[in-house]
Amino acid sequence: MKLCDFVVSTSIIPELRVGSKEEAIRAMVSGLRVAGSISADDEAGIVAAILKREELGSTGIGRGVAVPHTKHPSVDKLIAAIALSSDGVDFASLDGEPVYIMFLLVSPPDRPGDHLRGLENISRHLRNDNFCKFLRQSKSREAVWDLLKEADNNEI
């Protein structure tokens, strides 16, 4: 599985300016709707499910990264949005630091393997300091997408 297989390129937000974790999540889910990956009817339900998951424990896993996610029956395969924030978003992260990189995942409930493989893929790249550095330096959707392709080809 490669990042480019499930990240929705037209939903990438290279500079997210929001005041809260909730606004960030709403913006990313809205991006997936605009991209046509989720329907307008499902948007509110997906946001609610992601926020509910955050109540169980922040997906701000530290090192400036968050991976908000949910399973939802409206999708038949794993999809993901990416947003970058140079100001940082308060995600109530495990290390207390702001989040600059957000990967939001929505996966089908009956295929937990898709979700796990998505997390595995994303976290493998996020362990690479250069990947994180170049991601934060990307100022356009195209730059982010090019970086994902390079990461998929193990060129970073």
Next chain:
Amino acid sequence: MVAAGIHRAMVTVRNSKGLHMRPLELIAKKALSFRSQIFVTRGNTRVDAKSLLHLLTLGAEPGMQLEIDATGEDASEAVEQLVVLIGSEFESIDHT
């Protein structure tokens, strides 16, 4: 004085949704409660059990076999307790 050696054990993932983020948070928290160095291995991937980001790279699905190894004074208890935790069904946490 008890010598600090390596302790190892195998464990099978039984949680029906695999080791997603919530079980992994509990695993990292448990690993952090020990002084030993602890690793979890799946195939060729060997990760630091105390790091959530590292644990996420395991992609451990139900039925997969993992190896836990620990080195240090409390290695034996560490392996024992992590085998129980990792092999559990994590019923105490909500699944999403």
